[in-house]
Amino acid sequence: MSAMTDDGAPGGQQPPEEQPPRGSMRFQDPSTAERREPTLAEQRARRQALEDQARQEAAAEQARAQAEQKAATRRKVLIGSGVTVGLVAVVATWYLAGTGETVNAVCTDSNGTVQPDEYCDDNYATSHGGYYNSATGFWFIPIGGGQYSQYRYNYGGTGTVGQPVSGGTYTKPSGNTTVKTQSGKTVQRGGFGISGKSSGGDGKSGGS
Secondary structure (H helix, E strand, O other), X not given: OOOEOOOOOEOOOOOOXXXXXXXXXXXOOOOOOOOOOOOHHXXXXXXXXXXXXXXXHHHHHXXXXXXXXXXXXXXXXXXXXXXXXXXXXXXXXXXXXXXXXXXXXXXXXXXXXXXXXHHXXXXXXXXXXXXXXXXXXXXXXXXXXXXXXXXXXXEOOEOOOOOEOEOOEOOOOOOOOEEEXXXXXXXXXXXXXXXXXXXXXXXXXXXX
């Protein structure tokens, strides 16, 4: 008979390594476990994931930059539009205020005879007890005995004192027209600011 070892195995033979029962789990000791090198497939997958992440970050950064550029352009357009609208409004205001023709005003009496400019001047008339009738466009200046002389401007006509006015109209020009007397006084300023008393308008033209 062959000799038996202490553990019951035949002499000279090592007992078989005990196998874990089926279905059991084996745990590695972290202090002694060796790190497994990744396979080629795992390395390729990791590189692909890093590249995809880098592309996504670059695309997101580009999208942010484009959005900021569009926003800046939109702000510039809005600011430029506001400035343009403001300038147009200012230019239009000055245009309306400064445009219009200049018309010569000739003071006449009720018969269309040219009279001195001061007879149609509001300061002169009121200082002599006169008054203005807006319905007729005449200045009424007392001459004594309850009688009044009537004076009004003819616009665009010509003539000398004591002579019938030639041409023109008694219709008051628009507010955009500058009106000056023969002596150089402005009785209506084109654009803004109109002297209303020293003019009238019944639509009749002066005699020739």
